[in-house]
Amino acid sequence: MLNFNFCNPTRMIFGKNTISSLGEQISKEGLKKVILLYGKGSIFKNGVYDEAISSLKENNIEYVELSGIKPNPVLSKVREAIGLMRENEVEAIVAIGGGSTIDTAKAASAGFYYEGDVWDLFEGKAVPKKALPIFTVLTISATGSEMNSGGVITNEDEDKKWGFGSPLLYPKVSIVDPSVQFSLPDNQTVNGAIDTLSHVFELYFDGTKNTDMMDELSEGIIRTMMKHVEILLKHRENYESRAEFAWCSTLALNGYNGTGRKGDWASHNIEHSLSAFYDIAHGAGLAIIFPAWMKYVQQCDVKKFERFAEKIFNITEGTSEEKGAKAIERLKDFYKSLGAPTTLKEIGVNKEDLPKLADNAAMRAPIGSLKKLYREDILSIYEIAYE
Amino acid sequence: MLNFNFCNPTRMIFGKNTISSLGEQISKEGLKKVILLYGKGSIFKNGVYDEAISSLKENNIEYVELSGIKPNPVLSKVREAIGLMRENEVEAIVAIGGGSTIDTAKAASAGFYYEGDVWDLFEGKAVPKKALPIFTVLTISATGSEMNSGGVITNEDEDKKWGFGSPLLYPKVSIVDPSVQFSLPDNQTVNGAIDTLSHVFELYFDGTKNTDMMDELSEGIIRTMMKHVEILLKHRENYESRAEFAWCSTLALNGYNGTGRKGDWASHNIEHSLSAFYDIAHGAGLAIIFPAWMKYVQQCDVKKFERFAEKIFNITEGTSEEKGAKAIERLKDFYKSLGAPTTLKEIGVNKEDLPKLADNAAMRAPIGSLKKLYREDILSIYEIAYE
Structure with a gap:
């Protein structure tokens, strides 16, 4: 810590x-x-x-x-x-x-x-x-x-x-x-859930060691949010689920969840460049970028991705690496099931624009903590995210 | 919530x-x-x-x-x-x-x-x-x-x-x-752990419904504390465990863990009367009182005690009631393994004093939220705690 x-x-x-x-x-x-x-x-x-x-x-x-x-x-x-x-x-x-x-x-x-x-x-x-x-x-x-x-x-x-x-x-x-959130359109609820989850991921996968209590808090937020966003897509006016969703969202980024950790924040930076050029919701952008970032950096903390696989998706079979890789796929599937986009292609990004996006995101490179990312890394992540 | x-x-x-x-x-x-x-x-x-x-x-x-x-x-x-x-x-x-x-x-x-x-x-x-x-x-x-x-x-x-x-x-x-806590005697570390766990229990077992996120936070604190107090009894100067212990202890009662809940606090009241008459550490008193209170009130929220059994002790077999009862025994065993007292008898309380203790704790009765306790309830809890 x-x-x-x-x-x-x-x-x-x-x-x-x-x-x-x-x-x-x-x-x-x-x-x-x-x-x-x-x-x-x-x-x-x-x-x-x-x-x-x-x-x-x-x-x-x-x-x-x-x-x-x-x-x-x-x-x-x-x-x-x-x-x-x-x-x-x-x-x-x-x-x-x-x-x-x-x-x-x-x-x-x-x-x-x-x-x-x-x-x-x-x-x-x-x-x-x-x-x-x-x-x-x-x-x-x-x-x-x-x-x-x-x-x-x-x-x-x-x-x-x-x-x-x-x-x-x-x-x-x-x-x-x-x-007051009863009347939100589903896609906004979904984007809010993904934004919240992404805040937790930025803190959870930052490479800091010995963060047991904060890992527990993070995993608690992730599980609670995943549960209640699904309920809300069926029952938009479920007060208890709206309340759990709202409090999770606050707790993900009110500082507590970050105590004793440095945070990574590369994926947010990479997404910001995306939504600076394309008019897409931040949450939707994160649904695309985060799994791609995870694939790119999984090797830097195989054990943490294994823990994520076990605690969030109850994945118990396979090598550490296989479990982590499976969890990333499961996350992507979960986002898809919510109706979120998971590739740059499907939101209409031109493949030729990727270098320009990478230039933009690399303006303050290196970014990230688990792995320091330079322009070429960022471009690779956009490419993974493409289709 | x-x-x-x-x-x-x-x-x-x-x-x-x-x-x-x-x-x-x-x-x-x-x-x-x-x-x-x-x-x-x-x-x-x-x-x-x-x-x-x-x-x-x-x-x-x-x-x-x-x-x-x-x-x-x-x-x-x-x-x-x-x-x-x-x-x-x-x-x-x-x-x-x-x-x-x-x-x-x-x-x-x-x-x-x-x-x-x-x-x-x-x-x-x-x-x-x-x-x-x-x-x-x-x-x-x-x-x-x-x-x-x-x-x-x-x-x-x-x-x-x-x-x-x-x-x-x-x-x-x-x-x-x-x-600075490296030099604490083991019994003080243990009392601190039990005090922390008891704060969580007061909030966790209060009868409030729909508290998913806070239940996750509570369970995270409980698991982290149980893990690290055991490490510290073997390695008193393990910084990371001291840090997890300290932050858990703060988080148990800095208000967050109580958001959206009312809290019970009967066990604390019952313990306070004990340590008002007998010079025992608050943590040691709680190690005795809390499992007795749990036995007395388990029927009031069978499902929550079942959840506790599953999430903390991985107890998966038996009826809801059996699982809860087993978890209470497991908690008592855990306290024993830490060297904490678990009966009033072993700390030298006279059985004849129990009515006097009950009178004292009932001064502001009814106490508690999961079950409102009056003098006779409190006396029963002292009796369960006796041996």
Whole structure:
């Protein structure tokens, strides 16, 4: 186990009928004016917008609104938010949505007090010293952003989909009412499950040794998520499964699961380059990339892949290597059974584009921890993922 | 899963050579004068005292000291600490030790600002409104107090060993260097393991339904702890096992494992009455009480005890009930194999005292959640535990 220094100060308010506590939570902090960030219209349909607004009004909290935040959120929207926030002198941000909205909130929160252009914070040219408090109402469980301090934004002018983070960016309060996810289309539920599983894989297969307790936690999240996503594809409105799904998704990436480990994150980087060029959901991209990465790196930690095979898929026969290889196939089959894509070809990627994707992903190479990956490795992984 | 509202703001600094960061952590908060609380002399022998003092001196932090905090910490010591803290106008508390020292720090932290007698806070006559910041250096993993907001103190005049808690009492920072536990006597390691397992059991067997993810986390902690306490009885200085042990112990009771559940806590109450009258270690008391409680309540949740049998002891044969009963025996055998007592008789409890113990534990009856226990139930459990 590696040394760690860990603190997650986000307050998590979880369960049925919890959105009505939003206004009180903001008011408690002495805050009176906020910006409301959200995406398209889904929060109007599922009642979340009305609930949140009522709660703000009851607590006499003023608000301005910025809508239209898209999946794979973009830098231009972050800049727009910062402009509006400064103009209106807001004191906090309320993000209503999923990871895209929350990540936009985080970038805007740090950018609000920064004099230069907010992209500097992504490039490492500056470090945030102060940030506006963030409150979130989660409407789709996937990224874990509701209880961590990081985010991912696409700089659309430079084709860079990059992550950033700061301890200042933990949401002050996150409200998760799993029942608001009853109305999610199946493919979004599936993408959320795959995103969650991928976060666990990044931490689980990172090459750190002696991580028994964290391996147990990871395996618990994987098994629970695999069980409940299948239930939800049959029974979209099963509250208990929505709750297990939502809490798994948060726990996968709220820091605990990473204690004592370094994390790998190569697959996320490789996927980011994919969704920077092709407009596909992050979860769908990960369904394609992760099994390919696993095949490419299995030899670097045969024992861990064997453990994965035994603990997740109850595979007990064969050599260590055979078990691991079988588990990777089983994972791919599982993704297929959920209706997720598992090859680049089927989502319309041109084979000729692979070198360009590899160039993009290698911009900050070497990436990864279990195996340090350079451009040629990344290209090989795209090729494995192709068909 | 039940609704929950959860926030754990403690900063955990975990790993080798971390104690030297103590002074800096205090200094960062702008604090200049502290009280140092500790127990007997062990922190002089294992070097922890010297490391902590050097770190305070390097950061120009003044300190006064109060030593002599005993296992099953007492109210008179809390009062003594409060007096000394007021006299010296300290700004924070540094607890160096295990749960007893940290719990004393918590009670003193809340009592410092309270005008009446600190025991009022235990009796529920008042609620803490303000508390001094607490920093801890953990020297024995067991109670989880280093990363939660509760504690247990014995009022020796009234034979009451009672718990208390407040969100104000989360330690600001806790430093856990597992290597300082190399020198612990085996029985203390064993008691710490049993205390940890018992915390998990209180949450696991509480009767709440649909708690898949938390059951996975609980089972992970149980398996990891059972594995590593056995290693430590053979290899006291195995760092990796000390680290797994320490982190399991914290995770058992830092709030996560309790999310979405109510917890039972009857066995802890029953044990507290035992150690209020007999000077036995809390862990040893729990080794005796918990299996007896399990026998008494197994019928209330046959399926959960079956799950426990399967997931922890790989028991696959027999009826649900038989499997559960076998698992309870296996747990008792495991405790015996660690050298822990498993009957009241062997620790010298008089059979005639059982009604008195039951009276004491029933002071706040009914206790428990899986089964609400009244005096007669509690007496039955003591009788099962007797021999």
